[in-house]
Amino acid sequence: MLAHLPILQVIVPLMAAPLCLFLTRPRLAWLFALIVSGLAFVISSLLLQQVMTSGTIIYELGGWDAPWGIEYRIDQLNAFLLLIISAISTVVLFAADTSIRQEIPAEKHTLFYVLYLLSLAAMLGIVATGDAFNVFVFLEISSLSAYALIALGKDRRALWASYQYLVMGTIGATFILIGIGLMYQMTGTLNMEDLSIRLPEVEQTRTVFTAFAFVIVGICLKLAMFPLHLWLPNAYAYAPSIVTAFFAATATKVAIYLLIRFTFSVYGFSFSFTHIPLQMLFVVLGLAGIFAASVAAIYQTNIKLLFAYSSIAQIGYMIVGFSVGTVAGLTATLLHVFNHALMKAALFLALGAVMYRIGGVRLTQFHGLGRQMPLTMAAIVMGGLSLIGVPLTVGFVSKWYLIVALIEKGWWPVALLILFGSLLAIVYVWRIVEAAYFKPVLAGTEIIKEAPLSFLIPIWTLVLANIYFGIDTRLSVQVAKAASQSLFGVSP
Amino acid sequence: MLIGLYNYWVVVVLMMVGFYIVIAHGNLIKKIVGLSIFQTSVFIFYISMAKVDDGTAPILAEGISQYSNPLPHVLILTAIVVGIATTALGLALTVRIKEAYGSIEEEEIQTKDNLDC
Amino acid sequence: MSLSLETMLQLSIILPLLATIGIVATGHKPDLREGVTIGTSLVLLYFVISLYQGLQLGESISVHWWELLPGLQISFSVEPLGMLFALIASFLWLITTVYAIGYMRSHQEQNQTRFYTCFAIAIGSVMGIAFASNLFTLFIFYEVLTLSTYPLVTHAGTEKAKRGGRIYLGILLSTSIVFFLLAIISTWFVAGTLDFKPGGVFDSDVNKLVAGTILVLFIFGIGKAAIMPFHRWLPAAMVAPTPVSALLHAVAVVKAGVFTVLKVCVFIFGIDLLALLPTTQFLLYLAGASILLASLVAMRQDNLKARLAYSTVSQLGYITMGALLATSAGVMGSSMHIATHAFGKITLFFCAGAILVAAHKSKISEMRGLGKQMPITMAAFFIASLSIIGVPPTGGTWSKWYLLMGTMEAEQHILMGILMISSLLNIAYLLPIPFHAFFSADKLSSSGGGIKEAPLPSLIALCVTTVGCVILFVYPQPLYELAKAILAT
DSSP: OGGGHHHHHHHHHHHHHHHGGGOOSHHHHHHHHHHHHHHHHHHHHHHHHHHHHHOOEEEEGGGOOTTTSOEEEEOHHHHHHHHHHHHHHHHHHHTHHHHHHHHSOGGGHHHHHHHHHHHHHHHHHHHHBOBHHHHHHHHHHHHHHHHHHHHTSSSTHHHHHHHHHHHHHHHHHHHHHHHHHHHHHHHSOOBHHHHHHHGGGGTTSHHHHHHHHHHHHHHHHHHTOTTSOTTHHHHHHHSOHHHHHHHHHHHHHHHHHHHHIIIIIISOHIIIIIISOHHHHHHHHHHHHHHHHHHHHHTOSBHHHHHHHHHHHHHHHHHHHHHHOSHHHHHHHHHHHHHHHHHHHHHHHHHHHHHHHHSOOBGGGGTTHHHHSHHHHHHHHHHHHHHHTOTTSHHHHHHHHHHHHHHHHTOHHHHHHHHHHHHHHHHHHHHHHHHHHHSOOOTTOOOOOOOOHHHHHHHHHHHHHHHHHHHOOHHHHHHHHHHHHHHHHHOO | OTTTTHHHHHHHHHHHHHHHHHHHOOBHHHHHHHHHHHHHHHHHHHHHHHOOTTOBOSOOOTTOOOBOOHHHHHHHHHHHHHHHHHHHHHHHHHHHHHHHHSOOBHHHHHHHHHHHO | OOOOHHHHHHHHHHHHHHHHHHHHHTTTOHHHHHHHHHHHHHHHHHHHHHHHHHHHTTOOOEEEEEEEETTEEEEEEOOHHHHHHHHHHHHHHHHHHHHHHHHHHHTTOSOHHHHHHHHHHHHHHHHHHHHBSBHHHHHHHHHHHHHHHHHHHTTTOSHHHHHHHHHHHHHHHHIIIIIIHHHHHHHHHHHSOOBOOTTOSSOTTSOHHHHHHHHHHHHHHOGGGOOTTSOTHHHHGGGSOHHHHHHIIIIIHHHHHHHHHHHIIIIIIOHHHHHHOTTHHHHHHHHHHHHHHHHHHHHTOOBHHHHHHHHHHHHHHHHHHHHHTOSHHHHHHHHHHHHHHHHHHHHHHHHHHHHHHHHOOOBGGGOTTGGGTOHHHHHHHHHHHHHHHTOTTSTHHHHHHHHHHHHHHTTOHHHHHHHHHHHHHHHHHHTHHHHHHHHSOOOSOOOOTTOOOOOHHHHHHHHHHHHHHHHHHHOOHHHHHHHHHHHHO
16 A cells, blocks of 8 residues: 555545535535545655655556656655645635535536545646656546636636636747657657756757757746736636635645646756756846736735735746745745745635635725624734744745855845835735724624634634744654655755 | 658648638637637648658458557547547537527627626 | 742742732722832832842842743843843833823723733733843743733824824834844844943954944844834824823833843943944944934924924934943943833823823813913923923933933044934923913913813822932932943943
């Protein structure tokens, strides 16, 4: 059993997804999905433990040797991401039963769980696999289930957002497919490890450059890196709250994983960073994303849109960390992957709770919410403080590492700009705080009760995790550092 | 060079045609068609790449020594299925959008959204 | 029950934080709730005094809590400067609570439970700052202090309070995130450690320009020290209820700021290095300008609390200046001024609050002739003013004396002039108030009836701090010893 963990990680949710169709009662489907997600979490923890102690796990599907067969390669980077995805999925799913009752028509509930599990399986698959085309397949599965999940949103704008995401996402995935095709043409292999061995010989050809460009652009589209981020705000804002909470914490992280995997493991550090001006490009685009998105967030009246733009800004931070090109920078990015997942999952779940009680998330609807939904608002404040980067929260840890990495590299101006960017977070978080605590409740609104326990438990689990991992940073820092070091050690 | 690499030219032309249709047209169905053409160009790319000179279809048979590369064919089968699913999903969304907005023109939809805000 | 000194050190930080549970639990029984606060502050005072006695006996008391990030510890230790700050803060917490009871109840303020809770958290953070043994720990508690005082500043919940809170939080968080954090990380990078060490943590061959830039980042980053141009939060915070202004903006928050400045100057840079840096002179002039300009602005304020706020900005400039002078007299003067200014200013704010509650007046122009109805309050005001001005028989005399000596030692004659002019300005904006209160006829209103003295608890608190001002003059030895010991370690 233990030897098959890598494949079980993906197969279990994948097989479970259509099984949901047999469960006629949505409650049962929810329980089933929760158990499956919990199983995935257990598997990912076991995998992480194994990787941290004994090193990379290689699993060949069907016993066929690589590079003819597909292999799953779990190293510290994958294992870290598998843990994050499955953990967030389980916690978020806890509130799903309650949340979708208000947001999705009853006959579609079972289908929701099918799509959710598919999406989970696909994301786990993207991360676990060691074969480039397998990445494409799982990427498309996750994208298609994402389009469908987003379209389940109540507002008709969810349909439009889903359509736009479909068009842009398909273009992105097709770019990746082109890139993989070009790489295959030059090397004859699809296995990522094998590619990393064979690519250096043909590195200088225009084909390989083009392949790299296509793959990177395709990934950046999925990543919502500025200026390819236009699909994200609407998709997150109008999707059902559980979907937003899940995707905000996982989907873009998977794209960052792909970026790191392709630049470091497949193409190698020297090719990716020195032959192509990736550093300069990513620093500029990362910073531009931080500022443009943070400023956009400040002017939003729909709070989900506000935090969606905030997510784009946070992705900018990850990209800047990535562009530094040192162990410290990559550690900072990986730490932020973990920390941001915790932050945004908590925030969007809390917004889901607000949505459940009030039916909307406009800023005006937040007036006086501090008194009526104190626990939920407190969670939003804590999440906001984490976004700003107050000490004792996870946000501070990522920021510290990022600034240290930038100063080590000697990029003082960038460090200063990053810190200025955090100030913008204060502005948009504080708008919510002021509305909730300083404004009286709007006349004519009914009494609103606090969110139900099914929301409060996962929300506060995530908030307390925010604080716990902001104080006990051993797990996240050790794994991030180990992953970063191995990536730098392995790549030529 | 032009004649020998004509398959790549076909790929490029189709890719750009598809891409152009997606960007330039506001009609939702036309966009999906453009997307389809775009994806098809990639299929042709892979398959034409797989053809080996003097190679036959990659089915084991007596007396044949040169086969075309079967792997890209397999990959493209997968990609075609993905493309079908995407097109189907896109068209389903278009139907729902038509029900919800009363139109499948991008501009009209955006106008309606702006009025809502 | 005899606890070890280490335990007392830890408890002095944890206890106020734990008290919040008690305060929230007894929220609906005001007397019990206030009892929790007073009880906790008495215990805290006992702990702090025990720590002081331990320090005097030469014990070294330090506690290590947790390694947050590799190489970055949360740990505490007792040294003279921190001891000084902790003594003042814990003693004045007790006094302010007594004052607040009188003020909040007669003013019939809402949300008193929230008030006392945030107060407790703020004092806990102050203890954390006072006893921090490295910059990292100090930064953590510094930020917690900013956040825990926000609900106190915006207590009234009005639009005005909200706006004041915005400026308060905006300036303090911005300066700490952009400049202070950058300075800390730069120090960590250049010096390899964030521990407070006598003589500083930088090597003697550190690049002077780099170190000088880091110094500028620190001074601008420690927004709580209210160096211009980042001083606007102080007058903005006057929208808070007076007990908040008194304890926090005369004692806890602002003193945390200048305490941090002193700690950085003495234990991160070291006064020897400080004297050699190219940016020290510029910062000295900035502090001097802060002193003068704030005094001038103070003179033009008719709102009493606003005048006191700008006076505080000016006085904080003294302390920053003293630290930057990089001489032993300067450091001693600054440290002593932390104590003497705390007592003087808190008395002035107590009086301002008393006048607000008893006579419903906030403008100085309306306070003529008030001395007849509120003689004790105005007498206290007079004595506290003397302390701020720096003349006998008040404690301010000694701190001003050492600051002047510091300017002479450093041969900063312009700054010496600024100090003296500033004293004159202090007279100009402080003394007229008690003078007119006692000796002017009450022109504006003849509603002499109805204005009584301040509520009794507030009056008691007021008198205690006034006596404190005088005691600091007559018996300055403990203060002097502590101040002297800072550089001796």
